[in-house]
Amino acid sequence: MGNIRMDKYLADMGLGTRSEVKKLLKKGCVCVNGETEKKPERKVDPKKDQVTVDGVSVSYEEYEYYMLNKPQGVVSATEDRMQKTVLDCVDSKKRKDLFPVGRLDKDTEGLLLITNDGDLAHKLLAPGKHVDKVYFVRLAKPLEEDKVQLLENGVDIGEKALTLPAKIEICQEDRMACRITIREGKFHQIKRMFLAADNEVVFLKRLSMGTLELDETLVPGQYRVLTEEEIERLKTNAQ
Numbered sequence: 001m002g003n004i005r006m007d008k009y010l011a012d013m014g015l016g017t018r019s020e021v022k023k024l025l026k027k028g029c030v031c032v033n034g035e036t037e038k039k040p041e042r043k044v045d046p047k048k049d050q051v052t053v054d055g056v057s058v059s060y061e062e063y064e065y066y067m068l069n070k071p072q073g074v075v076s077a078t079e080d081r082m083q084k085t086v087l088d089c090v091d092s093k094k095r096k097d098l099f100p101v102g103r104l105d106k107d108t109e110g111l112l113l114i115t116n117d118g119d120l121a122h123k124l125l126a127p128g129k130h131v132d133k134v135y136f137v138r139l140a141k142p143l144e145e146d147k148v149q150l151l152e153n154g155v156d157i158g159e160k161a162l163t164l165p166a167k168i169e170i171c172q173e174d175r176m177a178c179r180i181t182i183r184e185g186k187f188h189q190i191k192r193m194f195l196a197a198d199n200e201v202v203f204l205k206r207l208s209m210g211t212l213e214l215d216e217t218l219v220p221g222q223y224r225v226l227t228e229e230e231i232e233r234l235k236t237n238a239q
């Protein structure tokens with residue numbers, strides 16, 4: 001990461017728009033290494049220079065990584081004029097270039113990674129990467145053994161090819177709930193797979209994506225920052 005203009009540094013770290021942070025600078029609220037700095041074009045080294053705003057230290061982070069337990073009723077988009085988006089759920093976000101890594105349907109709950117790290121998103125999402133995604137599914141009818149076999153081997157959901165092999169674990173004695181692991185991410189994939197197996201998804205929740213597992217202490221709508229370890233594992237395993 002090279003040197004960055006002062007106004008970009010402050011705007012990226014959520015202190016306001018470029019014109020708002022220019023006002024902060026003009027007012028003398030910003031110090032670099034203990035000296036008041038008023039020039040928006042001043043270049044700072046995020047690794048070495050100490051930046052404070054009204055005496056509070058502001059360190060620069062190039063990337064943000066959040067895990068959201070997506071609630072139902074929220075759309076997986078960066079903005080929407082009518083509906084609440086997954087980004088609206090993350091109050092403490094600083095950067096304006098955050099996006100959800102993949103989409104969950106409006107009525108799907110569970111793990112959603114929100115970041116501005118485009119390289120990582122690409123590694124997790126690009127077709128051919130085949131990152132495992134695990135979902136918990138409640139069904140309208142019991143899932144019989146022949147349908148488990150069918151879904152695991154691959155079903156016709158109207159795409160060019162059958163779905164890739166999947167793994168199913170039945171979760172309840174009445175066979176009305178299961179965990180399914182898939183390695184693709186086609187539009188409405190899980191719902192379409194169960195429709196192709198003569199059943200219907202009535203509740204869907206994503207539990208994991210690659211090495212990243214939903215933190216079950218997060219109730220739907222809550223989020224947290226990823227740990228360093230979670231970020232490293234994602235980066236090294238999603239190659």
Ligand code: URA
Nearest residue numbers: 104105108188190191
């Ligand atoms: N499959 C679906 O059908 N919906 C989702 O939200 C995710 C996977």
